[in-house]
Amino acid sequence: MTPNTEWKKVAASIIAAVAFTVLCLVSYFFIDGMSGGFAIAFVSFFLAVSGVVIALLFFTRARTMDTILSDPSPLAHWIYADEMARASVEREYREFQGRNRAMFIIIGGMLAVVALVFFLFVGEGGLETGLFLLAVAAFLFVVSRVTPWLERRRAMGAPHEAVITRDGIVYEGSVYPFRSVLVFWHGVTLQGPKKKNPATLVFSFTQLVGRFIIQPFDVVVPVPAGEEERAGLVVQQLGGDMPAEK
Template sequence: MIFVPELVGIDGMKGGFALSFASLFIALITAIVGVFYLGFSKEVAKILRGEGVLAHWTYTSDYWLIYAKEEYKEEKSEKKELFLIVTGFALFFGTLFWILDEEAGFIVFLVMLSLIGIVAFAWQFSAWHNYKLNIGGVKEAYITRDAIYMNRKLYTWDMVLTSFDEVSQKDHDSLSLLVFRFTSATRTGPQTYKIRVPIPPGQEEAAKRIAEEINGSGRIAGFEPRTNGDVSHKTSLSHAFSNFMKTQIANCSFKKIVFKLKF
């Protein structure tokens, strides 16, 4: 596509240059995404080989079903706040426009009601869709110091502009969880992610040791842990740039650092 305008005789000043530039841009983005996707694939391959793995847990169907249902409730609850905020703004501005201009404002009000309906559908459907994926997923999880590979999804905080917050252990009536929290700088500001990993029955003490080890080695990606206010570089400039590009690509996909890599 880069050389098509010249081959078919499209004048550069009549769109030829624009077409070539757009083609070049798409080619570069495709190449970058391909390179880093390959990098993530290699990272998953290392985990599957057992390199740096702190725990590899498998679950019974009954226990995984309990986890999937609990995850479904948690996801709906977390997204409910966003839905209520959108609903409040939509109703406020819809009503305001209706008061200011009865005829045109009524149309705006209907549009706002439609927006509420779309957001409500997205809220319910996304939670339900993830629940179905969990139900039919792979009932196992791998935990390393800087990543989780669970149900064929990779979650990682080993990237520049990403900081690990903490991992905590939470117990429900019939379910124990390790809850991982990390924050990444995105285009819209800091975004905190929470990943819940079920603890198999009998592995509570092992989970406690894992939490202590990971919390003890908490880091800002690309740097060594802070000591007395000093931060020493962990990686070379080229590695830091590589991690930065990984972060940007990750932030462009579904607003969540999740890479579905199937083997």
């Protein structure tokens, strides 16, 4: 059975939020504001709040994953051959890279603009603060590149299975709740087989990135041969769309 590792992510997010909170307080009370203390405090506060939000996101994911894995009668429970699982992991790896790239452009771009303001318009402490902001942006860039690789490595070693219930999906060791923080599920579609590819269940989600930007993404769950009828029942149970008759 797939282990629930989401609780570890909750703990890591809380630790990060606490660390940035401490940095915010130290910079606000012990570093001169006009020498960069206010800027460091602002960025640290932003990252601390982000850590809390991410912790809430992982908390809902962890609880949902526990619920899905303990469901005695899921809508579907499929186990995949290694070749099918490998192809799916590679596809999701590319999609993860795209989502991380979009998030870094927003957050990293904001940090770069603020750093430029300090370089150009702030005298004492402006250079140091700008360099600190650029260092944070560089760190986020590394994280945005490394996390998809780590996720790909994790998925390759995870149990090659999919569990679908009315609460969400556990697929390749990852959970996708239908009700979550910042992530919204919009429906499921059954797509017929194409060439050598099997039929798939496509679960459509959107993720709120920043305040106004919505990033869509799909979770594509392959349907094992002979399980097409059950896949159709899953779609009906969840109120999704069936493929059009030819």
